[in-house]
Amino acid sequence: MTKGIVHALATAALATVAMVALGNSAGFAQDKVTLTYLASQGWVYDAEQALGKKFEEKTGIAIDYQIVPADQYFNLLRTKLNSGEAPDIFGGQSGVTDLKLQYNVEKNAVDLSNEPWASKLDPLVAAQSTVNGKLYGMTYWDTVGNSWVVNYNKKIFAENGIAVPTDYAGLKSACVTLLAKGIQPMFEPIADGWHHVLWFAELGPRYEEATPGLAAQLNANKATFAGNPTMLAAVTQLKDLYDSGCWGKNALADTFADRTKVMASGQVAMVVAASGFGAELKNDYPQTNLDDYGVFLMPLADNQVLNLNPAGPTMFISSASPHIAEAKQYLEFLTQPDNMKYFVDNVPNATGLPFEGVAKKLPPAIQAFMANPKRGTVYQTAVNYVNPQWMDIGKDLTAMFTGAMTPEGVLTSIDKRRAELAKAAKDPAWQQ
Amino acid sequence: MYAKHYPFYFLVPVLVLYFVFFILPSLLGIGYSFTDWSTYSDQISYIGLDNFRRIFSPGENYLAYMGNTLIFTAVTIILKTVIGLALAILLSEGVKRFANFYRLAIYLPAVLPTLVVALIFRSILHPATGALNMFLRSIGLDVLALPWLIDARLALYSVIGVDTWKGVGYITVILLAGLQTIPRDYYEAAEIDGAGFWARLWHVTLPMLMPAIVVITVLNVLYGLRVFDIVYALTNGGPGYATEVIYTEIFKAFSMGQYGLGTALSTVMFVVLLVAGYFVIRLLERSSGQE
Numbered sequence: 001m002t003k004g005i006v007h008a009l010a011t012a013a014l015a016t017v018a019m020v021a022l023g024n025s026a027g028f029a030q031d032k033v034t035l036t037y038l039a040s041q042g043w044v045y046d047a048e049q050a051l052g053k054k055f056e057e058k059t060g061i062a063i064d065y066q067i068v069p070a071d072q073y074f075n076l077l078r079t080k081l082n083s084g085e086a087p088d089i090f091g092g093q094s095g096v097t098d099l100k101l102q103y104n105v106e107k108n109a110v111d112l113s114n115e116p117w118a119s120k121l122d123p124l125v126a127a128q129s130t131v132n133g134k135l136y137g138m139t140y141w142d143t144v145g146n147s148w149v150v151n152y153n154k155k156i157f158a159e160n161g162i163a164v165p166t167d168y169a170g171l172k173s174a175c176v177t178l179l180a181k182g183i184q185p186m187f188e189p190i191a192d193g194w195h196h197v198l199w200f201a202e203l204g205p206r207y208e209e210a211t212p213g214l215a216a217q218l219n220a221n222k223a224t225f226a227g228n229p230t231m232l233a234a235v236t237q238l239k240d241l242y243d244s245g246c247w248g249k250n251a252l253a254d255t256f257a258d259r260t261k262v263m264a265s266g267q268v269a270m271v272v273a274a275s276g277f278g279a280e281l282k283n284d285y286p287q288t289n290l291d292d293y294g295v296f297l298m299p300l301a302d303n304q305v306l307n308l309n310p311a312g313p314t315m316f317i318s319s320a321s322p323h324i325a326e327a328k329q330y331l332e333f334l335t336q337p338d339n340m341k342y343f344v345d346n347v348p349n350a351t352g353l354p355f356e357g358v359a360k361k362l363p364p365a366i367q368a369f370m371a372n373p374k375r376g377t378v379y380q381t382a383v384n385y386v387n388p389q390w391m392d393i394g395k396d397l398t399a400m401f402t403g404a405m406t407p408e409g410v411l412t413s414i415d416k417r418r419a420e421l422a423k424a425a426k427d428p429a430w431q432q
Numbered sequence: 433m434y435a436k437h438y439p440f441y442f443l444v445p446v447l448v449l450y451f452v453f454f455i456l457p458s459l460l461g462i463g464y465s466f467t468d469w470s471t472y473s474d475q476i477s478y479i480g481l482d483n484f485r486r487i488f489s490p491g492e493n494y495l496a497y498m499g500n501t502l503i504f505t506a507v508t509i510i511l512k513t514v515i516g517l518a519l520a521i522l523l524s525e526g527v528k529r530f531a532n533f534y535r536l537a538i539y540l541p542a543v544l545p546t547l548v549v550a551l552i553f554r555s556i557l558h559p560a561t562g563a564l565n566m567f568l569r570s571i572g573l574d575v576l577a578l579p580w581l582i583d584a585r586l587a588l589y590s591v592i593g594v595d596t597w598k599g600v601g602y603i604t605v606i607l608l609a610g611l612q613t614i615p616r617d618y619y620e621a622a623e624i625d626g627a628g629f630w631a632r633l634w635h636v637t638l639p640m641l642m643p644a645i646v647v648i649t650v651l652n653v654l655y656g657l658r659v660f661d662i663v664y665a666l667t668n669g670g671p672g673y674a675t676e677v678i679y680t681e682i683f684k685a686f687s688m689g690q691y692g693l694g695t696a697l698s699t700v701m702f703v704v705l706l707v708a709g710y711f712v713i714r715l716l717e718r719s720s721g722q723e
Binding site: 071072074075076078079082101104190191193249250252253395396398399400401402403404405424425426 | 470471472473558559560579581582583584664668669670671672673674683684686687688689690
């Protein structure tokens, strides 16, 4: 009896193996291709997924979007790249040092210089995805038209007699006034690990204004973050904002996904978000009156210079992918004029896309704000070896909030990691 | 009828496989921990003890992460064993109705994937909207509604709590099986001699259960020292670096492409596990010697 069962089981197992083998070799050979696309949370909008569906209907090639929580994304991606298990398409932040160090694109990604859309990509944006003259990534993201700024609720400000802050004292005083009235001044989602770093790195133009030529000196290893008074002031003020309760009691548990919910509730006055945030709020909560919301620059270290960043979430095709042609086809599909228009129309906070011929949409008030003649490039793009350690800076800042690190310690730690990354990249400026 | 001893060459294939797939990678790993092997360079150079110097230098936080790993291991062993034993005794003696249902309910968390458990608990332990704090506030215990995962002093213990909740069912099952092997006569004899519950527990249950307790201790030591997934998914080492353990650092080193440093950290853990294993096996031998 037992022998009979064993025999039957063995036969069934053999049959299964044989079927799978057959399927692999011939049976399922005509099956449709599914491209895997790995991205961090918040990088793939619903509009892009809808375009993915359209692409599937048209070509029969499906896209499997694998979205990973932001605080785990880069570790996971690098592990996959380093172990040779990369997906067909992977998302990454553009920026030349990131491309070399984080993703090693010359080895891990496909050269896209000759793709039909490459010549239409904004040259400033394309430069951030170019290594040794070859374009490796496609930035399908509203980079140049959108900046990270403080979005505020005008009604709350007016009701409490608060003027729009133009320096740190103004912001602190707004916080104190609102806290006294029992209103949470600001929503700061620290749990994601990346958002609170914006307060520091996006202030690059201010650091540059205070110390002209600083970015060039940092890149030549002739200056450090530690000891820079403007940076120290910014980090110390950041700690002051946390300690004074300006971000509420649960900032360490708050996530960026809740930004519109929190702001629409009318119980929080400010949030750092894209300059197109108002449209996003209106999309999620249609009763929102856009005139009730305004923007101002992050005023740490008394900053009044507009922060611009030509780098942003970018798509790369893995060189190990068995479906490179299909992946290229997908990127080309996304850049067709109709599809780009669909994307801009349906991504609430997008003001455009960095491609030739794409119309911009931005309310006149924000457009006037973005026309600020005092402007500069953010430090994660202007200074080498900052963006690759973005999440580490986030951890350092969180450790500073909880009292485990000092503001000086945060800056020293950034220098230390820059030196490690530069040494690993065999940067001549760090060879002496 | 059959020869008692097989010739040695019967063992050779297994030994070769074991050597190639277990011993060799471990030795290679130890070897690489003395190099600067990284993803940034094709050359691998011997750098002596540099990686180890870095791990044990006061400028780095690795010693604190080792401390977290040891606290996690020690506290989870105590909690899982004590709670597991209490539940096992309750299930084998206390509960008469629906005993099988309770056994299933207690074992269930062990079956759930760690990632799922962590995501659920991230939501339950949210300081403002989490179910735990909302429940505590609703019954007037606002004082106990703490920022479980975001307070640097509390976060490690919250992780330990969640891990205990998940792992205690597994320990209970092993102890339950152990309890059922203890003959009833011993308890009856002890009762006749006037032994109460605690005396029976101390003089009959615990000595008879020692082999099972040693087994779960070995399992818990190995699990605790190598903990990774629950920490990674629940806090990712945060807030700041408050719940960072050695294996989250090893993962970080590998994901950064610093293979030399990663293997050095693994080597340190290998030595710690070897020492811990040695003492636990000594304990095991002592306890089986007593029988």
